[in-house]
Amino acid sequence: MAKRIVVGLLVLVAAAGGAFAAGQGERAAATDGDIHIALSAPITGDWSEYGIGFDRSARMAIDQINADGGVLGGRKFRLSVGDTEGNPQMGTTLAQRFTADRTIVAQIGPFASSTAMASQPIFDAEGMVQLSPTASHADFAGGSRWSFGIVGTQAGEGPFNARFAYEHLGLRRVAVLHLNNDFGIDSAYYFSKAFEELGGEIVETDFYFDGERDFTAVLTKLSRTNADGLYIVSFYNDGAAINLQRQRLGWDVQVLGTGSLYNEQLIALGGDSVEGVCTATVFYADDPDPRVRRYVEEFRSRYGVTPSFHAAVAYDAMMLLADAIERAGSTDRAAIRDALAETVDFEAVAGNVTFTPEGDAVKSYRRLVIYNGEFRLFDEVGLPRR
Amino acid sequence: MKLKSIRPAFVSFVLRYRVPFAILLGVLLVAYPWIVRNPYLLRVATNVGIAIILASSLNIIIGFSGLFSLGHAAFYGIGAYTSALLATRLGVPFWLGFPAAGIVAGLFGTFIGFATLRLRAVFLAFTTLGFGEITRIVILNWRDFTRGPLGIAGIPVPRLFGWSFTREANYYLILLLCAAVILFVYRIYHSRLGRALIAIREDETAARSMGINVFGYKILAFTIACTIAGLAGSFFAHFQRYVSADSFVADESFRIITMVALGGTGSITGPIVGAMILELFPEVFGFLAGYRQVIYGAVLITVIVLKPGGIVGVKGVFEKPRATRRSWIAQALLPRFNGGTR
Structure with missing residues (x-):
């Protein structure tokens, strides 16, 4: 009996598949x-x-x-x-x-x-x-x-952020916290490499997984270093959580992050804990261009x-x-x-x-800072008073 | 096996001429690449083949043995990574990586089975769910070994006597594997092993009192299923030529379970039908965009409510055990009156 059902159903499915295939052929033939x-x-x-x-x-x-x-x-x-x-x-x-x-x-x-x-x-x-x-x-x-x-690529954004940190923000000892995926690993690597080439020091690097919501342990660990800056590689939702928990732990440090932080939701979720957070982005919605x-x-x-x-x-x-x-x-x-x-x-x-010959884009970046609860161009307003 | 008395006229017709139809189907499947002449449809067919192997292997666990594994994608992933790492790091050809993938996945299956199968069935579900998540995290974390979230790119296509596999060759390979797996599962079902598993599924205590080594058979079934999933993973790695943890998430496990539950648990055809439906659904209904998920959910609920055993199943995952008429709550509260096995 089982064999009979097998045969029956396979024929049925094959017929359906054939009809579907015929439909595909028709669609490809339609030209305009x-x-x-x-x-x-x-x-x-x-x-x-x-x-x-x-x-x-x-x-x-x-x-x-x-x-x-x-x-x-x-x-x-x-x-x-x-x-x-x-x-x-x-x-x-x-x-x-x-x-x-x-x-x-x-x-x-x-x-x-x-x-x-x-x-x-x-x-x-x-x-x-x-x-x-x-x-x-x-x-x-x-x-x-x-x-x-x-x-x-991060090969472009990382060094830009490293110069932002070293030359514009005057940071010398930075701790890095990154999301553990391909983007996070690359970002942390290129930033750290460029920052060290400029003469800065990466005092500690740690990571978290997508979906983690509690950063207190890793932030406590990073705050015990003598870092004068924190570089975060994350999306805006994690970025807001990291800053809220950093503020709760009382770790007062200059924060800089990748362009993926640039989203109005970062400010909506992070409140005043994200005040003064810097980022570099290729797209700024209030750009007068x-x-x-x-x-x-x-x-x-x-x-x-x-x-x-x-x-x-x-x-x-x-x-x-x-x-x-x-x-x-x-x-x-x-x-x-x-x-x-x-x-x-x-x-x-x-x-x-x-x-580039490989097919990666070389992009121009803009320096942003969260100033009085909104994203502003860093070159215009500088850091907010603390 | 019982058949419903009402049978569509079409099926009766096909059954009467089953031999010619089987030959016709075989010819159609073999001629498929030359009939469609479309790489996209060939790829869809190959994906369906992988899904059929995964669903059929999971059916050994869920449908035959009455166990519940929520981590089938982990064994699939272990197989894929074993084969991918062997090929890219050591240059091992597909034909050696393929069995190796099955063996490694099977060993992990045995290990998980030993740890949990002495306990009640529900613990296997918990453990496999956890194991699936552990596997994903290990793949992401063990960066030196698995390249972590970067995945493994540039996995070579299978080669035979210096000739690289084409799309058509991949299709024939998966067709062959499918046929082998279906035949294998069919033989298991009608073997001493299959009978023992069904006895365990229907009533574990009765089975044990009949002298069936419940623990041994369960481990054997679980290991076989995991081995087959590992083999499917190896094929997948060499077919897609890039693997990353994204392909082996819990969602993938649930998708395979859905194939089995929708098509029908405990039958040979059920998982095949389920795999075909679930693989073809997004392709056929692609134009519906977001509404596709709604229809998908509606179809699933309809099948579960109207036919808990699945479209062609003999025993449903969502079906109440036939022996007892007590409510779900009573079952939960009074497990010992139920023989302590369910």
């Missing part, structure tokens, strides 16, 4: 004059906040480009969105789907480094651009000629919120891709790749983009 761009992002799951930001920014960028007359003499863009759910395996399936669809010319995304790394062999074999707004894994962009990252103003104002009017840094880089990714297609003069995948690689000083909302 539009240029199809794929977006791979975690629309659902743990990282959906970032995925939705990607989706919103990319759609907005496409609407703006199309409203301005499109590219290549009036051709419009169209976006195909795929949900990775934050799962690398889902990301690879999407990568295979997008590269197999000959109407798609390039992909924006994914969000996470692990997904980007897992799908890299597919883009490399199929020959299509994988332009990730946020993947910062040290081996990502260099791993394939088709992989590009525009977030700016007209390009940034146009992006931020339209984002606010469309979605009712201020775009985060992650959303801004996704907007840049789409704009950069449109620029590369215009420069390539065609929608050929290889031509787009070559035009993209030649990008020099592309004017973006989140720091201008120039690619």
Whole structure:
């Protein structure tokens, strides 16, 4: 009996699969004059906040480009969105789907480094651009000629922050607390290396795991050192918790952190414990630059919120891709790749983009400080009085 | 095995001509890459294959033995990392890394089994849940060995006589593995071991009084399942060519459990159907974006409520034991009247 059911069901599923496959074929055959761009992002799951930001920014960028007359003499863009759910395996399936669809010319995304790394062999074999707004894994962009990252690697941000700490804040002995993932490890490494080269001393390095909420033990340990500064590599939610608990422990120290701290929620959650915290970012929502103003104002009017840094880089990714297609003069995948690689000083909302030979972006940063409960440019206001 | 008396006409039709249909299905599966000629659909099929192996192996634990493991992704991950590390650090070929992955995952399974299987079934659930989390943390933390959160990139594709595996070869490899695992599970089910496991599942005390070595059989079943998961992990590592802890989180364990529970526990086809549904669901319903999760939940609840045994299962994870009609609370309060085994 079991055998009979096996046969029956397998036939049923095979039929369903066949129907699905036929549908796929039809979709690939449908052609129009539009240029199809794929977006791979975690629309659902743990990282959906970032995925939705990607989706919103990319759609907005496409609407703006199309409203301005499109590219290549009036051709419009169209976006195909795929949900990775934050799962690398889902990301690879999407990568295979997008590269197999000959109407798609390039992909924006994914969000996470692990997904980007897992799908890299597919883009490399199929020959299509994988332009990730946020993947910062040290081996990502260099791993394939088709992989590009525009977030700016920690090799750029780390030394910038080290100079910020040493030259502008006058710190000499810094303790480092970092999130234990690829981003955190790289960030801590490049900051520490550059800071020591400047003549400073890293007195202690410690880490925590994503999801940890109690930092008192590690903060107590770090506060027993003679550090005059604390460098934190974390996202805004952890950053707020770290500062609240640091304040409760009575450890009065100058705090500097990575650009991932730059989010209004840091101040909302951290209150006066984050006053005086410094960070460097490529994107500052109150920047008077007209390009940034146009992006931020339209984002606010469309979605009712201020775009985060992650959303801004996704907007840049789409704009950069449109620029590369215009420069390539065609929608050929290889031509787009070559035009993209030649990008020099592309004017973006989140720091201008120039690619290294590996495909990493060299970015320009801005120094920020939390001054009277809001993010301000450090060069304008300096440190708040304590 | 009992069959429901009402059977769709389609199934009756297929059953009558099962031999020609089986041959047709075999031909279709073998010809699949040449029928679809689409790398994406080939990859989906390969993913379904991995899922079928994982779900079928977990079914040995949940469906046959009536145990509950919440950490199947950990054994899958151990297999993947074993194979990936052997290949990238020592240059060990896939054909040696593959069995090694199964052995290592199986050893961990034996170890966990020894520690917990003498206790009541629920402790295995706790332990495996904890073990899954420990495995993830160790992978993330032991940076010198596993490269921590950076993951392992550049895992070579399997090679045979100097020829590197293509997409099609990967598909045929997983097809072969699937067939082998399904056949293996089928043989277990109809063997002395399978009968013993089912006896243990139905009534442990009765089984013991019949002279069945309950502890030994449980460990054997658990080890076999973990070994198969490790083998699946090894294939996955060489297929995706990059592994990181993100692929072996608790969510993945729950996804495999859902495959088994949805498709049907205790049957051979159940996990296959569940794996296919869960793997194909996001692909087919991708256009629904966020609503997909809602539909997914609704489908799951519908199946659990209407058919607790799963779509083709014989005994459900969510089903009350047939022997007792006492309420759930009474069961919890008075375990000793239930033989102390449930």
